[in-house]
Amino acid sequence: MTExxxxxxxxxxxxxCQRMLFDKHAGKMMGVCLRYAxxxxxxxxxxxxxxxxxxxxxxxxxxxxxxxxxxxxxxxxTAIRHLERKKMSFKEIEENGTNNPQxxxxxxxxxxxxxxxxxxxxLPEGYRMVFNLSVIEGxxxxxxxxxLHIQPGTxxxxxxxxxxxxxxxxxxxxxxxx
Numbered sequence: 001m002t003e004x005x006x007x008x009x010x011x012x013x014x015x016x017c018q019r020m021l022f023d024k025h026a027g028k029m030m031g032v033c034l035r036y037a038x039x040x041x042x043x044x045x046x047x048x049x050x051x052x053x054x055x056x057x058x059x060x061x062x063x064x065x066x067x068x069x070x071x072x073x074x075x076x077x078t079a080i081r082h083l084e085r086k087k088m089s090f091k092e093i094e095e096n097g098t099n100n101p102q103x104x105x106x107x108x109x110x111x112x113x114x115x116x117x118x119x120x121x122x123l124p125e126g127y128r129m130v131f132n133l134s135v136i137e138g139x140x141x142x143x144x145x146x147x148l149h150i151q152p153g154t155x156x157x158x159x160x161x162x163x164x165x166x167x168x169x170x171x172x173x174x175x176x177x178x
Contacts, residue, residue: 001017007021007063022051025068026051029047029072030043032072032076035117035120035121035128035136036076036128036132037079042082045082046078046082047075049082050071050075053078054071072137076133076137080147086125115173119169119170119173120132120166123162123165123166127161127162127165128162130144130148131158131166134155135159141153
């Protein structure tokens with residue numbers, strides 16, 4: 001069955017098509033949820049809420065552009081709303097030192113994907129949200145500001161601080177690995 005046929009089946013609320021669609025996209029979308037969530041249980045809640053919305057609004061998909069991109073946008077927006085309900089905060093983290101060392105590009109090549117995802121998941125909530133939306137999802141600071149109800153300047157500031165914090169965490173990992 002083609003993706004087009006599966007989507008049409010989901011519009012008709014065919015449970016078999018809904019299962020096929022979920023099975024096809026859930027793994028990748030769970031990865032998206034894990035980047036925003038504090039833990040696996042929270043990510044699973046986000047994923048479940050997102051797929052409820054996917055099935056609720058699938059009739060609005062215009063068959064223009066990527067269906068996966070359409071689903072991803074719903075997942076990201078669901079994650080944002082989920083975190084807003086938890087009263088996500090954009091707090092300032094005190095920097096340990098006034099000058100943060102630059103990380104050699106070679107250091108990044110030695111860090112594994114799992115380590116990097118773990119470090120991202122440990123960022124403070126506001127930093128993590130802006131980092132994910134900007135660096136991974138590719139949204140502009142203006143779009144992030146609209147999505148999170150913050151100023152674009154706050155988004156830029158949170159991203160700079162998230163990157164600095166990640167750099168210092170990567171340096172610590174490299175020291176441990178040596």
